[in-house]
Amino acid sequence: MLADQQQRSWYQRIRARHIPKAPVVRNLLLAFVVGGSLTAIGQIFMDFFLGRGAPLEKAGAYTAVVIVLLGALLTGLGIYDEIVRIGGMGAALPISGFANAVTSAALEYRREGWILGVGAKIFTIAGPVLVYGILGSIVVGIIYLVLRIPIPGGTG
Amino acid sequence: MGEGVAIASHTEGRRGRTMRVAEAWISAAVTVAGPTEVRGPLGAAFDVPLRDDLLGERSWERAEWRMGQRAVGLLAQRLGVAITDFDLMLAGDLTNQITASTFAARELDIPFLGTFTACATFVEALGLAALLCDGGYAHLICVAVTSHHHVVERQYRFPTELGNQRPPCAQWTATGAAAFAVRAGAGEHPLARIEGFTPGRVIDYRITDPFDMGSAMAPAAADTLTAHLEDMGRQPGEYGALYTGDLGRVGVPICEELLRDRGIDVRLHDCGIELYDPGHQDVHAGGSGTACSALVFGSSVLPRLTQDWSAVCLVGTGALHSPTTYQQRESIPAVAHAISVCRPDLPKGGA
Known part of the structure; x- marks a missing residue:
């Protein structure tokens, strides 16, 4: 039996009375605390590299490398998925979350081999971010080119 | 509902949508449970x-x-028979092409029939085994189901180590296996007699959220349970307990409301809710999976049937979507099958 429009809206009303609401305030607070803690850790590394005399741009890149490495390591140890379970987007959105998306896929599909497993599926989760991130940068680049907007620090 | 044509048969025959069974008995049950399930309230009751x-694999x-x-293997051992003494194996699971069942069967050397209606597979297989025994086509059948949390996660959702926050209506796929022996005739020390089996209709109220299977399955459970009670000629109070497979904390109250609308006032038990401890285990709306209802039925319901209850009804509930169908924005069809079992010492046709 496939419900028609009327039966569907009748059932949606019943469902709405029973479906539990996500604890939004608690989730937001936890996301703030977990996300804030992760970025604070990043800041500690940033200050460390700056203190060692690294220029601002380089220090930022070094920090990103360290946070990605930490995200991948904690994924391998089975800890990062617990951090996201508690912190939600506060832990999924930082670059360590991106590392978790790539590493977890690599770990999961290793059993199907290096080519059809890891090679083919490492970006199953992170893929859309890469595709649309790169597409977005191309579109912005074309707009800059067409409108002849000078790029700060660019050579053209 | 209930408009089915009565078919003459040498056994109890068919009434409405229900197939009445006279000579099929559950003579042994074995449960193998994963670590999370063992930490739940039924932990001490599982056989393995x-x-x-990962079982070292x-x-x-x-x-x-x-x-x-x-x-x-343990089921055959408990019965004191060789595995090849089973006339037939009916098995199913949640993996693509039910490979967990077929790969288990390739080393068992018994005729094999695969069954699949997602998490309703256990009741489907148990009902079919009862019919085959009752019809005289088999003496001893092995019914087996398995599910594995991580197999299901990687197939239906995400890599197991990917962090994500599940909504409160989400359910936790159980890790475990269960096997039951169904026999034509009581044999020694039977655990229960199978009385009737109602296969369900596939029902789809256009729920599209794959994290909310309780809402998707509740109408199917209400539909089948209504037909089953009517065909068995019973009031809910005549059962020690009415169990649903894995409607969870969202599906159970919806199903109870749908049943109330039809004049059936009942408090449902749910295998998915009873498998875990919500206080200590973060399983959200409860357990699910092919093994979920079978683990609870084998470790908790059957023992209580001989002690506390005279009869029990189990409504297995299955959500029949695949990753492809929900990615293509199809809604989630569901099915529910009902089976009634009673204490083995009760006289037949007592209802």
Whole structure:
């Protein structure tokens, strides 16, 4: 039996009375605390590299490398998925979350081999971010080119 | 509902949508449970509690069919028969092409029939086994189901180590295997007699959220249970308990409301809710999976049937979507099958 429009809206009303609401305030607070803690850790590394005399741009890149490495390591140890379970987007959105998306896929599909497993599926989760991130940068680049907007620090 | 044509038969025959069974008995049950399930409230009742959900194997998939093999092996041992003494094996699971069941069966050398209606598979297989025994086509049948949390996660959702926050209506796929022996005739020390089996209709109220299977399955459960009670000629109060498979904390109250609308006032038990401890285990709306209802039925319902209850009804509930169908924005069809079992010492046709 496939419900028609009327039966569907009748059932949606019943469902709405029973479906539990996500604890939004608690989730937001936890996301703030977990996300804030992760970025604070990043800041500690940033200050460390700056203190060692690294220029601002380089220090930022070094920090990103360290946070990605930490995200991948904690994924391998089975800890990062617990951090996201508690912190939600506060832990999924930082670059360590991106590392978790790539590493977890690599770990999961290793059993199907290096080519059809890891090679083919490492970006199953992170893929859309890469595709649309790169597409977005191309579109912005074309707009800059067409409108002849000078790029700060660019050579053209 | 209930408009089915009565078919003449040498046994109890068919009434409405229900197939009445006279000579089919559950004579043994074995449960193999994963580590999370062992930490739940039924932990001490499982026959084989596992400490490692990989069973020392190289993949979750291998672990799943090894669990199935262990359950079937122990079942034969408990009955004092060789595995090849089973006339037939009816099995199913949640993996693509039910490979957990077929790979378990390839080393068992028994005629094999695969069954699948997602998490309603257990009741489907148990009902079919009862019919085959009752019809005189088999003497001893092995019914086996398995599910593995991580196999299902990677197939239906995400890599197991990917962090994500599940909504409160989400359910936790159980890791475990269960095997049951269905016999034509009581034999020695039967656990229960199977009385009737109602296969369900596939029902779809256009729920599209794959994290909310309780809402998707509740109408199917209400539909089948209504037909089953009517065809068995019973009031809900005549059962020690009415169990649903894995409607969870969202599906159960919806199903109870749908039943109230039809004049059936009942408090449902749910295998998915009883498998875990919501206070200590973060399973959200409860358990699910092919093994979920079978684990609870084998470790908790059957023992209570001989002690506290005279009869029990189990409504297995299955959500029949695949990753492809929900990615293509199809809604989630569901099915529910009902089976009634009673204490083995009760006279037949007592209802």
